Amino acid sequence: MIPQFIIISVLLFSIGLVGVLLRRDILIILMSTELMLNAINLLFVTFSRMHQQIDGQVFVFFIMTLAAAEVAVGLAIVVMVYRRLKTTDITKMGRMKG
Amino acid sequence: MSVFFFYFLSALALLSAVSVIFQKNPVYSALSLIVVFFSIAGFFLMQGAFYLAVLEILVYAGAIMVLFLFVVMLLKTGEDTMLYLPSVAKMGTIFVFISVLAGLFGVYLNEHISSSFAGKFGVMFGQDFEMLHAGGVADLGGALFTKYLFPFEIASVLLLVAMVGAIFITKREKKT
Numbered sequence: 334m335i336p337q338f339i340i341i342s343v344l345l346f347s348i349g350l351v352g353v354l355l356r357r358d359i360l361i362i363l364m365s366t367e368l369m370l371n372a373i374n375l376l377f378v379t380f381s382r383m384h385q386q387i388d389g390q391v392f393v394f395f396i397m398t399l400a401a402a403e404v405a406v407g408l409a410i411v412v413m414v415y416r417r418l419k420t421t422d423i424t425k426m427g428r429m430k431g
Numbered sequence: 432m433s434v435f436f437f438y439f440l441s442a443l444a445l446l447s448a449v450s451v452i453f454q455k456n457p458v459y460s461a462l463s464l465i466v467v468f469f470s471i472a473g474f475f476l477m478q479g480a481f482y483l484a485v486l487e488i489l490v491y492a493g494a495i496m497v498l499f500l501f502v503v504m505l506l507k508t509g510e511d512t513m514l515y516l517p518s519v520a521k522m523g524t525i526f527v528f529i530s531v532l533a534g535l536f537g538v539y540l541n542e543h544i545s546s547s548f549a550g551k552f553g554v555m556f557g558q559d560f561e562m563l564h565a566g567g568v569a570d571l572g573g574a575l576f577t578k579y580l581f582p583f584e585i586a587s588v589l590l591l592v593a594m595v596g597a598i599f600i601t602k603r604e605k606k607t
Contacts (some may be wrong), residue, residue, distance in 0.1 A: 348445070360460075378474070379478060400495065401494065404498060405594065411506070430464045
């Protein structure tokens with residue numbers, strides 16, 4: 334079942350990438366990033382089983398930590414931007430002044 | 432049975448993932464993403480990573496998506512946030528999708544087919560592996576607290592920094 338898991342992981346990663354490229358709501362872009370990170374998690378677990386070593390699962394643990402930190406800071410920034418600009422549309426955030 | 436379970440989960444994961452990026456309402460996107468997380472937890476279970484499966488549901492579906500839903504409901508997001516890209520850029524996006532997919536599959540197929548690698552990778556990919564019988568809390572914790580002790584400490588510092596940063600960023604400035 335190893336190849337099937339790799340194919341599913343690649344497909345999920347590509348779908349997440351399309352989400353980042355195609356949407357302009359910053360919340361959905363963050364969600365697509367989570368989707369990509371999860372595809373990588375699945376790939377790490379698959380390779381961990383392939384090599385019969387636990388190290389891949391430890392990496393997944395660290396990626397989960399990173400994702401939690403990223404979401405906390407990212408959503409804080411989203412809330413702050415919304416408070417100033419009253420929008421979550423990334424095309425309306427293209428200005429570098431307060 | 433296992434094969435049926437795998438194809439059921441993969442269909443669920445792919446459909447929900449497509450739903451995440453094509454829903455107009457961010458709330459529905461978040462709910463679809465929770466379904467994706469559950470099916471990935473199912474994949475983890477199938478591969479013997481029991482602790483990570485529990486952690487996936489607890490951390491992603493439990494904590495991260497609740498945070499997302501809170502923020503989505505807190506903000507009044509735009510009515511139509513689908514990207515209205517001009518068609519050239521849309522073509523470009525589809526091109527990027529296809530090329531990334533082809534690239535990743537190409538790497539995989541190259542390893543799979545190429546006879547120069549057949550000695551190592553071909554055989555590896557060709558056969559199936561039994562479960563890694565080391566996915567429990569004890570095995571993961573053993574690796575985490577011996578071999579990966581320093582990265583573990585760094586990760587805890589990262590979480591602290593993220594917590595302080597999130598509080599600092601969202602703090603209202605005092606009107607002076």
